[in-house]
Amino acid sequence: MCNAGIELSLIGIGTGNPEHLTLEAVRALNALDLILIPNKGSGKDDLAGLRQAICADVIPAPGPKIVEFDLPLRDPAIKDYKARVDHWHDAIAQVWIETIRSHLPEGSARVGFLVWGDPSLYDSTMRIAERLKSKQEIALKVIPGITSIQALTAAHAIPLNEIGAPFIVTTGRQLRENGWPDSADTVVIMLDGECSFQAIDPTGVEIWWSAYAGMENQISVSGPLAEVTAEIIETRAQARADHGWIMDIYLLRRS
Structure with missing residues (x-):
C-alpha cells in the first residue's frame, strides 16, 4: 500500500543510448523507490529491455524496485482519432495508479518513469500523469532529455x-x-x-x-x-x- 502523496518523476532518457542521460537524470533515477517500465507487447520487447539496460548501467545495486507493466491497447471501435487517444490515455492512467499502489514499497513515495526522448515533445506522459491527480495526491517533476x-x-x-x-x-x-x-x-x-x-x-x-x-x-x-x-x-x-x-x-x- 502506497503513501497518500506520491512524488512522480518523468525522466527523459534520450533515444535509447545510455550516454544520452544527463547527470540530472542519473541522480533522479538513483533517488527513486520504484521505477515503472511499460511493455508494449510482442515485437516491441526491445523498448522495455533498453530501459532495463539503462537502469542497470547507471543504478548501482540494490537500487529501486523495477516493475514492468502491460500497456492497454487503443480501442479500434472508437473512430474519432482524438476521442480514441483520450480514451486510451484514461486506460493507461488507470493501469499506472493500480501498478503504483500494488508495487510501491511501504513508507516510500518516489516513483519514476523513463520517457523516450524528452517528455515535452510529442509524448503524452505528462497528460497521462495529470489524470493521476484525480486518483491520488501527486507531485509531478519532469527531467528533460535529449530529443x-x-x-x-x-x-x-x-x-x-x-x-x-x-x-x-x-x-x-x-x-x-x-x-x-x-x-x-x-x-x-x-x-x-x-x-x-x-x-x-x-x-x-x-x-x-x-x-x-x-x-x-x-x-x-x-x-x-x-x-x-x-x-x-x-x-x-x-x-x-x-x-x-x-x-x-x-x-x-x-x-
Missing part, C-alpha cells in the same frame, strides 16, 4: 533551421492531410508510420531521414526527396522486419 530531433540533426551534422528562419515540428498525419505548412521552409516530421513524404511534391525538397537516431543501430539516408524516396521506404521496411519495431524521424527542407 530525437537533436539526435537526427547530429546524425546528419546539419543545423535545424536556416539563418533566421523558422521551422515547424509536426506529424506524418498532418503532412498527409494538410500538406506542407505555409509558415516555414523547414519541417520536421515525427510519428510517421506511413512514409508521408510521399504525399508532397518532391520538387526542390531535400530530406534527412534517420531510424533509431542516436542508437548503435542508427540508419541514416539523405538527399533530394525525389531520388531517395524508394531507398528510404525499402530501408525502413527492412529495419522494421529485422527489429520488430522502428522509430524514425526526418527533416524536409525546400530550397
Whole structure:
C-alpha cells in the first residue's frame, strides 16, 4: 500500500543510448523507490529491455524496485482519432495508479518513469500523469532529455533551421492531410508510420531521414526527396522486419 502523496518523476532518457542521460537524470533515477517500465507487447520487447539496460548501467545495486507493466491497447471501435487517444490515455492512467499502489514499497513515495526522448515533445506522459491527480495526491517533476530531433540533426551534422528562419515540428498525419505548412521552409516530421513524404511534391525538397537516431543501430539516408524516396521506404521496411519495431524521424527542407 502506497503513501497518500506520491512524488512522480518523468525522466527523459534520450533515444535509447545510455550516454544520452544527463547527470540530472542519473541522480533522479538513483533517488527513486520504484521505477515503472511499460511493455508494449510482442515485437516491441526491445523498448522495455533498453530501459532495463539503462537502469542497470547507471543504478548501482540494490537500487529501486523495477516493475514492468502491460500497456492497454487503443480501442479500434472508437473512430474519432482524438476521442480514441483520450480514451486510451484514461486506460493507461488507470493501469499506472493500480501498478503504483500494488508495487510501491511501504513508507516510500518516489516513483519514476523513463520517457523516450524528452517528455515535452510529442509524448503524452505528462497528460497521462495529470489524470493521476484525480486518483491520488501527486507531485509531478519532469527531467528533460535529449530529443530525437537533436539526435537526427547530429546524425546528419546539419543545423535545424536556416539563418533566421523558422521551422515547424509536426506529424506524418498532418503532412498527409494538410500538406506542407505555409509558415516555414523547414519541417520536421515525427510519428510517421506511413512514409508521408510521399504525399508532397518532391520538387526542390531535400530530406534527412534517420531510424533509431542516436542508437548503435542508427540508419541514416539523405538527399533530394525525389531520388531517395524508394531507398528510404525499402530501408525502413527492412529495419522494421529485422527489429520488430522502428522509430524514425526526418527533416524536409525546400530550397
